[in-house]
Every structure is written in C-alpha cells, then in structure tokens.
Amino acid sequence: MIESILYLIITVIKIVIIVLPIMACVAYLTLAERKIIGYMQVRIGPNRVNLSLLPGIRNLRGFGQPIADSVKLMFKEIIIPTNADKFLFVSAPILALAPALAAWAVIPFADGWVLADINAGLLYILAMTSIGVYGIMISGWASNSKYAFLGAMRSAAQIISYEIAMGFALVGVLMAAGSLNLTEIVMSQKGSFLHWFWIPLFPLFIVYFISGLAETNRAPFDVAEGESEIVAGFHVEYSGMLFAVFFLAEYANMILIASLITIMFLGGWLSPFEGIPLLEYIYLPGIFWFGAKVAFVLFFFLWTRATFPRYRYDQIMRLGWKVFIPITLVWIVVLGLLILFKLPPWFA
Amino acid sequence: MIKFTFYLFSLILIFASVRVVTVKNPVHAALFLVLAFFSSAAIWLLLQAEFLAIALVLVYVGAVMVLFLFVVMMLEINFSQLREGFVRNLPVAGLVGALILLEMVFVVGAWQNVPPPVATEIPNIVALGQVLYTDYFYPFEIAAALLLVAMIAAIALTMRPHNRAKYQKPDQQVSVNREDYVRIVNIPSEAKD
Numbered sequence: 218m219i220e221s222i223l224y225l226i227i228t229v230i231k232i233v234i235i236v237l238p239i240m241a242c243v244a245y246l247t248l249a250e251r252k253i254i255g256y257m258q259v260r261i262g263p264n265r266v267n268l269s270l271l272p273g274i275r276n277l278r279g280f281g282q283p284i285a286d287s288v289k290l291m292f293k294e295i296i297i298p299t300n301a302d303k304f305l306f307v308s309a310p311i312l313a314l315a316p317a318l319a320a321w322a323v324i325p326f327a328d329g330w331v332l333a334d335i336n337a338g339l340l341y342i343l344a345m346t347s348i349g350v351y352g353i354m355i356s357g358w359a360s361n362s363k364y365a366f367l368g369a370m371r372s373a374a375q376i377i378s379y380e381i382a383m384g385f386a387l388v389g390v391l392m393a394a395g396s397l398n399l400t401e402i403v404m405s406q407k408g409s410f411l412h413w414f415w416i417p418l419f420p421l422f423i424v425y426f427i428s429g430l431a432e433t434n435r436a437p438f439d440v441a442e443g444e445s446e447i448v449a450g451f452h453v454e455y456s457g458m459l460f461a462v463f464f465l466a467e468y469a470n471m472i473l474i475a476s477l478i479t480i481m482f483l484g485g486w487l488s489p490f491e492g493i494p495l496l497e498y499i500y501l502p503g504i505f506w507f508g509a510k511v512a513f514v515l516f517f518f519l520w521t522r523a524t525f526p527r528y529r530y531d532q533i534m535r536l537g538w539k540v541f542i543p544i545t546l547v548w549i550v551v552l553g554l555l556i557l558f559k560l561p562p563w564f565a
Numbered sequence: 566m567i568k569f570t571f572y573l574f575s576l577i578l579i580f581a582s583v584r585v586v587t588v589k590n591p592v593h594a595a596l597f598l599v600l601a602f603f604s605s606a607a608i609w610l611l612l613q614a615e616f617l618a619i620a621l622v623l624v625y626v627g628a629v630m631v632l633f634l635f636v637v638m639m640l641e642i643n644f645s646q647l648r649e650g651f652v653r654n655l656p657v658a659g660l661v662g663a664l665i666l667l668e669m670v671f672v673v674g675a676w677q678n679v680p681p682p683v684a685t686e687i688p689n690i691v692a693l694g695q696v697l698y699t700d701y702f703y704p705f706e707i708a709a710a711l712l713l714v715a716m717i718a719a720i721a722l723t724m725r726p727h728n729r730a731k732y733q734k735p736d737q738q739v740s741v742n743r744e745d746y747v748r749i750v751n752i753p754s755e756a757k758d
Contacts, residue, residue: 221566305596336688340619347627351599354631358592358638370635377631397690535735 231332235321243468244283250519252279257523293457298361301454305359310455310462313352317469320345324476325400327486327503338399339387342477346383346432350376352466353441353451360454368450371530372434372441378537379431385545386425389418389552390481393563403485408562410489415482417555417563420548422482424541426517429474431533433467436522440530475514476507483510571611578604591637599630616690 248263255262266281297306323338325331335341350373357369393414394402406413415422431438434450441450452463479485486503490496528536556564581601588594602625609618687695697705 218566335615337615337619337690340616340623340690344619344623344627347623350627350631351634354634354638355596358634366638370638373631373635377628380627531733 228332232322235332236318239318239321239469239472240465242472243465244287246468246472246515247286247464248279248283249515250522251282253516253519254523257520287461290458290461295457295459296454298454301361302359305355306454307459309352309356309359310459310466311352312355313349313466314462314469316345316348317466317473320473323399324473325403325480325485326507328400330504331400334398334400337397339391339397339402342399343384343387346470346473347377347380349466349470352463356455356463357451360451362454364449365451365453368441368453372450375438375440375533375537376432376434378534379428379541382424382537382541382545383428383432385542385549386418386421386428387481389421389545389549390414392549392552392556393418399480399485403480403487406484407487407491409492410484412492412562413482413484413487414563417560418482418548418552420544422478424545425482426478426514428537428541429478430518430521431537433470433474435467435471435518437525437528438533439527440533471515471518472511475511475518478514479507479510483514485510567611571608574604574607574611578608591640592634595630595634595637598633599626602626602630614689616693 252262261279263279263282266279266285268277268281268284297303320342322332323335323341325334353376354369354373357365357367357373360366390402391397394405396402396405430436434441441452452460455463486507488497488499488501488503488506490499559565578601581597581604584597585594585601588597602621606618606621606626609615609621
C-alpha cells in the first residue's frame with residue numbers, strides 16, 4: 218500500500234515536471250508568434266512589457282507580455298450566455314486542454330526521459346488527439362448560440378477529416394520503424410540527419426505537417442477564427458480565462474504536433490551529425506537537440522501563418538479527402554516495397 | 566491498488582450507463598455514453614489489453630461518438646413528444662429487456678471464474694498482429710471486404726445524381742488564364758473643347 222502511494226506521488230511529481238515547462242513554452246510561444254509575425258510584417262511586435270532579469274539590461278522588451286496577458290485574462294469576467302448549458306459550457310475548455318496535455322505522457326524528450334514508455338505509444342497519441350474534438354463540439358453546442366454552433370460544426374468536421382490523413386501518415390511511420398513505441402521509433406532513425414525518416418517518408422512528412430496545421434486550427438486552415446466570415450468560431454461566447462484555456466489547448470497541441478514530427482520524421486533527440494567525420498564530436502545533450510528541432514518545426518507553423526491566405530472551406534475538405542488521403546495510401550504501398558527490398562540506409 | 570482502480574472505474578461505468586438511459590437531453594446521453602466507453606477502456610487496461618482499450622477510445626470515442634454527437638446536436642428535439650409513447654411501448658421494451666437480461670445471466674453464469682490470463686512476454690499488439698495475419702487471415706480479409714462493400718453501398722444509396730447540382734472543377738479553376746476573362750480596351754480620350 219505504501220509503495221503504491223509512493224509510486225503515485227512520484228508519478229504526480231513527474232507529471233508536474235513535464236506540464237510546467239510545457240505551459241511556460243505555451244506562454245512564450247504566443248510571444249514568439251507575435252514577434253516573428255511582427256518582424257515578417259516589418260513591425261516590432263509587443264515591446265512594452267519589459268522583463269529585465271538583470272538590472273541594466275534593456276533589450277528584453279516585450280518578454281513580460283505573456284505574463285501580463287495571463288494576469289489580465291485571469292481577472293476578466295467570465296460571462297455565461299443565457300440558457301447555456303452551464304456545466305458543459307465550463308467543462309468544454311477543460312475537455313479541449315486535457316487530451317492535449319495527456320498525450321505528453323508517452324513523448325520521449327531524450328533517451329529514457331519519458332513518463333510512460335508504453336508499447337502502444339503511437340496508438341495512444343492517436344487516441345488522445347482524436348478526443349480533442351469534444352471540447353470544440355461541446356463548447357459550440359453548450360453556448361446556445363448559432364454562431365458558436367456553426368463554428369463548432371465547421372472545425373469539428375475539419376478536424377475529423379484531417380485525422381484520417383494523419384492516421385495514415387502514422388501507419389507509414391510505424392511500418393518504417395517496425396514499432397509503435399516512440400522511443401524505438403527514434404532509435405530506428407539512428408545515424409546522421411540523412412538516416413531520419415523524413416527522406417523515405419517525405420510525402421507523409423509533408424502531409425503530416427499540413428494536417429497538423431489543420432488539426433490545430435492554425436492558419437491557413439483557421440476557419441474556426443475566420444474573422445472575415447463568421448466573427449469567430451466555437452469560442453465566440455467565451456471570455457476571460459475560459460477563452461484563454463482554449464488557446465492554451467491550441468498552443469499545447471501545436472507544440473505536441475511539432476514534437477511528434479520531431480520524433481517521427483526528424484530523429485527525436487538524436488544529433489544530426491552522428492557518423493559525420495569531425496562534426497560528430499559536437500556533443501550536446503539529447504534534450505537540446507529535441508528542443509531545437511521542436512522550435513524549428515514551430516517556426517514553420519508561424520511562418521505559414523504569416524505567409525498564406527486562409528483556405529476556403531470547401532477547398533479545405535477537398536484537400537483533406539481527395540488529395541491527402543490518396544497520397545498517403547499510395548505512399549504506404551511504395552513504402553511497403555521499399556521495406557521489402559531493404560532499401561539502404563533506412564531499411565537495411 | 567488495482568482493486569481500488571477497478572471498483573472506481575466500474576462505479577463510474579455503471580453510473581454513466583444508467584444515466585445514458587435516464588437522462589432527458591439526448592446530447593447529455595451521448596456524452597454519458599462517451600464516459601461509459603472511457604471507463605470500460607480503463608478497465609480493459611487493467612487486464613493489460615492495452616490494444617483493445619486504446620482501439621475502443623480511438624474508434625468509439627474518437628470517431629463513432631463524434632458522428633453521433635453531430636447528428637444528435639443537429640436534431641431539433643421536442644422533449645414532450647419523446648416522453649409520450651412511454652406507456653404504450655413499455656410492454657415490448659420490458660419483454661426485450663427481460664430477454665436480454667436472461668441471455669446475459671446464462672452467458673455470465675456459465676462463465677467459469679478463472680483469473681484473467683495476463684499478457685505474456687510478447688507485447689499484445691505484436692501478438693494480435695501475428696495471429697491476425699496468419700491464423701485468422703481469411704476472416705480478417707473477409708471482414709475488411711465486407712466493410713468496404715458496406716461503405717460503397719451506403720455511398721451509392723445516398724448519392725442521387727441530379728442535373729441541377731453544380732460542381733466545381735478544380736482543374737479548370739486552376740488553369741484559367743488572365744486572357745480568358747480580362748479584355749483590355751483602349752478608349753481614346755475625348756477632345757477637350
């Protein structure tokens with residue numbers, strides 16, 4: 218009995234150690250987004266809230282912005298619409314955030330740095346990301362508002378459509394790695410950056426990245442926000458902290474998708490220089506490479522947002538069903554052949 | 566510890582299943598069904614049947630129930646109408662319920678109380694895959710073909726081609742030229758007087 222309680226306490230501590238940095242990353246991802254898009258549009262971005270860690274250093278302008286924002290959101294009034302389903306209205310943001318955080322349980326941050334090293338890791342991820350839809354659907358329905366409801370229907374339909382293409386991309390990864398365990402998937406990409414799966418699985422890599430954008434309701438697939446069409450989406454009626462929780466979920470999902478891309482296609486925590494003469498002596502801890510790769514993928518997320526105009530809704534559906542699903546299906550067959558003929562260096 | 570977890574999830578499961586039937590609002594009923602699926606998945610996890618548990622969440626919670634919710638949320642439901650036929654349908658429903666109960670008693674009663682076999686060295690996904698693609702290859706493929714046929718049949722039944730419908734042709738949309746739509750007209754300026 219004592220042992221199991223101790224085990225429970227240690228697990229909770231581990232969870233806190235994982236969740237707190239993720240929340241910090243979420244907060245600063247919002248700042249990164251505003252700064253990067255700002256510079257891409259030749260502006261400075263947020264630059265008022267100064268966070269000076271050391272007195273005299275003045276170049277950290279804007280770095281206190283996420284903290285200021287969260288304090289502001291916490292003190293805002295939460296307005297619940299008339300005749301709304303109160304319980305579901307309040308629990309919808311939580312239902313959106315919980316699976317986005319639960320999925321982190323199986324993510325290996327470095328060699329052995331994983332909360333639950335389960336065999337069915339990839340399936341678990343797929344199951345957790347598929348639950349995220351409930352937050353959106355329930356929020357739209359519980360708001361008792363037609364705008365919110367229409368927005369919820371749109372984004373829910375979009376998310377479940379792109380989930381299929383994403384699932385098929387995962388099938389490609391598990392075929393290539395021969396395992397559903399995320400640690401083993403990373404280890405099967407051992408070698409330099411040419412050994413990672415992004416080369417043999419290139420079409421799946423691209424499909425997964427774009428589906429990831431659609432899955433997290435990011436631009437150019439952000440019809441959930443669609444300022445020019447439907448004011449906002451499923452979260453029109455939300456205010457204050459409840460609204461913020463939806464955004465926490467969106468950004469946590471972005472970081473999750475970025476780390477999944479890192480693990481499945483970009484070699485996880487492995488150094489890109491392994492096996493390359495001279496360069497292979499650069500030694501940095503695995504967590505550094507993992508973080509660098511995740512940041513790199515996240516930069517692409519933000520870059521796309523600054524670059525592309527929003528898709529029309531029917532075009533989103535066409536892209537998901539008629540372009541991505543056939544591409545993934547064809548590449549799974551091609552991949553089967555590559556594995557059958559033991560194409561070096563990946564499947565030798 | 567395992568016992569505690571088992572009873573916790575069983576209680577949630579029973580509560581959720583009862584509420585599925587008794588709750589008035591169909592959306593709430595669907596959400597309670599989701600909760601029921603979730604707790605049964607948790608109980609399966611205790612049996613170390615992790616593949617089945619995750620597949621239950623993935624397929625039923627992640628896909629089937631979402632579509633259910635779509636339908637239920639779109640319906641305009643008249644609550645008084647829903648409760649109308651209760652007395653009239655009671656005998657039939659009671660009979661069917663009693664039959665199902667009887668069958669359950671026979672099935673569960675005949676079941677020997679052996680401890681559930683615990684997964685061996687091979688992870689159960691690997692084991693399942695090996696059995697599915699060797700011993701049970703034909704049933705597996707036939708089931709897949711059946712599903713495909715059902716899908717095609719469903720699409721064929723619902724798709725009624727009618728001439729008034731307008732479709733977009735993306736290839737034509739992509740290949741338009743400026744010359745097709747824009748004509749530059751040179752209008753000479755009028756003389757000032």
